[in-house]
Amino acid sequence: MVWYTILIQQIINGLALGSVYALIALGYTMVYGIIKLINFAHGEIYMLGAYFGFFALTIFNLPLIPAMLISMLLAAIIGMGIERIAYRPLRNAPRIAALITAIGASLLIQSVAQLTFGASFRPFPQVIPFQRIQVGPIFLTNRQLIMFGVAILLMVLLHLIVHYTKIGKAMRAVSMDKEAALLMGIDVDKVISFTFAVGSALAAAGGILVGMYYNRIDPYMGIMPGLKAFVAAVLGGIGVIPGAVLGGFLMGTAENLVVAFGSSTYRDAVAFAVLILVLLLRPSGLLGKRQNEKV
Amino acid sequence: MLDLKGRKGKWNISVLILLGILYLVIHCMAASRILLPYHIQVLGLVCINIILVVSLNLINGFLGQLAIGHAGFLAIGAYLSAALTVFYGFPFLLAILISGIAAGLVGILIGVPALRLTGDYLAIATLGFGEIIRVIILNIPAVGGPRGFSGIPRLTNFGLTYLLAIITVFVVKNFIDSAHGRAVVSIREDEIAADSLGVNTTYYKVAAFAIGAFFAGTAGALFSHYMQYISPAPSQIGFLRSIEILIMVVLGGLGSLTGSVITAFALTLLPELLRGFAEYRMVIYPILLILMMLFRPSGLMAGNELSFEFLEKLFKRKPKSNAKGVSPGGAN
């Protein structure tokens, strides 16, 4: 193959994978925008989503779409639960305390998942028969298309919720100024709960899509995508919703290109290298605004 | 006036004497086979963990910055020292020193950009740096790549780990009790106020970070020459190890050296003592971590140190055990 076909091929693969990073990144960015906390447990919600989908498909024999919806619902409930138990009591505590709790929540979910689901991987059911689509010298798979399509659909849905519903407007108000929102009679606790619910549901959908894509799930699958999606959120400008989408696609593409033209052992280092570059060169991200601490 | 002079110096010397006696006791118990070589081996690991936990507490607890890539510095020390002794025949003590300095320099290199960030960003950036160090090591065939570095001579013994643990605690403690250490703590308390008082916050952040990295590097050198093998697995030199050290710091108390020593001791021994514990510890630790932050964020020792003054206060207060809300005050 010529180098540019490889390039195009890898960009396409990258966009497919990137759409899932974008889905997870949305959760990070929304939560950060609203309570200024990295929800370290977010990657674990994504993992749980994959497992919920797995059980819905295998034990309950549900079709894909209901399975996905149920998984998203369960993930939303768990997301809200984590916020209620672990984060809400610490909202006014020093930042380091909330961050440590977040790390604790992440570890806890991971370990419990490992004990209940087993540490080894499980094959994800082949709900959709594998098909290869050829366009000129470029190969696509139907799974990539589904992954991409579902992700885009969910993002459009999110956009509609955030911009055209009452709760969406409340979310934006809280992320701009929590005190002012409170004074306007917005139930800030409810809005934060809702944000966790939406973010978690998106992550769960991402988990199922990736499970289908790679045909396997395991209790550790949330760690790396979680970190990478976080980097994607920072790259796009944390707290900025379109930024998370852009960052996700860029991260997915960058990672695939490094693997194609460099070495696969550096795959996971890409994310961190990107992160460090962004933080050094443009800490507010591609689409973010610069902010200074008030004296 | 109170505690103007004298007390601190005496405290240092008497503690040193006690520690010397403790070493002799352990030595005699080992000689008379009350403590088996296996026990001594575990005690050595306790000491290495004390170095790691105390040095991370300097960054997390005293400087107040949530850096979570400590295992990266351990990795530098472990691999560099092994390369120095195996390939170049360096004397071990020199190799330890060089490892510490190298880790400290990398700490400065990382610290200068990373410490411009706050809170969450710093956490992720340091985690990222730690992983990059690990990935780089994975890609160096000379040190074994993914298979790990084996055939390292056993140059570490219990006495050496014991000595270095003591040095670490004393250096960090004396640093904290000096003007420079107070500058570091002032950054944790209120960076803007510290700045307005003439504290060069960047300098002290990097300095604290570098000191922490230095000791983590020496711990790494001790570790690889103790186990005679070092693996690039996440649980050895990656983020799982970093998180494990962080757990010990937090459970012992951010800003309490005594707490760090206690948790390093307890959490290293527990998995060895209780067979079932190892399996469930990664469920128990995070629960403790969350409970600790929710109900006792200051940790086991609540920023207090085990000292003569603290014990005095503890016992003086006992008769009036009903008196509530007595603030311990910052008598240090």
Added chain:
Amino acid sequence: MAPTKGLEVNGLSVQFGGLKAVSNLSLAVQHGELIGLIGPNGAGKTTVFNALTGFCRPNSGTIIFDGHDITHKPPHFVAQFGVARTFQNIRLFKDLSVLDNLKIAYHQNFGYSILGGILRIPLYHQEEAKVIEESVRILDLVNLTEHRQVKAGNLAYGNQRKLEIARALVMKPKLLLLDEPAAGMNPFETRELVKLIREIQESFDLTVFLIEHDMSLVMNLCKRIYVLDYGLLIASGGVDEVRNDPRVIEAYLGEDAPWQS
């Protein structure tokens, strides 16, 4: 130009995005003066202090202190030239003892290095003893000596304000910037504060520049006043001069005229 003693600000402008917080401000404070800076809410007073102490970067203009250009210098550097400040919303090290708060302010006067501190060289012991002596001397001045082991955050509000001033004094500043030192104080505490500011200004040979809403305090203390409105200097001069300036009266229209109380 010969180095002049005191503070000289020329054409200072600070902009946040599209908002001009301070525009083209020039002022001069002579050594040993006690000067006030007043203005309605949002006039940019604290921004001026932030620019003077390096906490925000001016877009244009120069700040000269004691002949040194401190315009774009970081806060710790400005502090080293003898400029100390307090904050509108009190920034104490709340979890540290009163004494430790002062010890930190003594920071620049320590002569031993990091290594010297770790090795506890004789200089360490000498200077640690000296800092306590100095701190207690200043605590006596503000009547906080008996609270020296109390956590700063547990002090009564008025005492926290006083401690913040004491902490600034430990730095041995030449210029002291006080940002609303009487905010939240009752009339009795305010009177005490006036006394304290006078006292320290004389005994420490200080230049004092203060922002205040309590006009009785400003009128009582300051010989000269600068008035800021929407980032612009609208008046300056002696107390009576400023009080009767029509622009000042206009600026305060709609707010409670500050000197009626």
